[in-house]
Amino acid sequence: MLLINFIHFLMTAITTPSFAHCPNSFTFNDQTFCADFEWEKTDILKGKSLMSPVLNSSAQKPFEQHLSKFWLNIWASGDTNHKVLFFEDLEIDPFMLMSHIPHHGGELKGDIKFVKDRGYFISGVNFVKMQGCWSIAIENDQFFHLILIAHFKNLDEKQNFEQNKLCTLLHEEFLAEDLIKSHNHLNDSDHSKH
Secondary structure: OHHHHHHHHHHHHHHOOOOOOOOOOEEEOOEEEEEEEEEEEEEOOOOOOOEOOOOEOOOOOHHHOOEEEEEEEEEEOOOOOOOOOOOOOOEEEEEEEEOOOOOEEOEEOOOEEEEOOOEEEEEEEEOEOOOEEEEEEEEOOOOEEEEEOOOOOOOOHHHHHHHHHHHHHHHHHHHHHHHHHHHHHHHHHHHHOO
């Protein structure tokens, strides 16, 4: 009986479809998509290259700054093969969430290119330490999505923990602000109909 139960367990495990991995999910046109990074080594003019992402000090001279680079892959939720998708007019930019001053974009010294069957390649991202949290903004004229960067390769465990704590808090505040703006916009639209 034990052998029969084990065989039944194996058959169920083999025939049951596994759930697809879907990090950083976002919705566009009533469909859910997933997005993930694959980091590459930094570009640096003088010094040793490190694995991205690297958080630069504002005191560093330009030739000492590590410019992070990565692949961004976007696929449809539920696709276990993670087939890379192309979005028309997609912008991919570093974005700084701030606690006391307005959020703002960051510096991209490289370029963005789409490689078929591979994804988007982004280079020359200068993450400079500030009183805020870095993320990557993915957007076109119909959606805006942020992916937090809460773990930098050149920070120790404690620094990354503090960074992650700050990022989570600022991201929740940002989403709440965004929700309030959307709600107010809907209310304004409703009032305009009367």
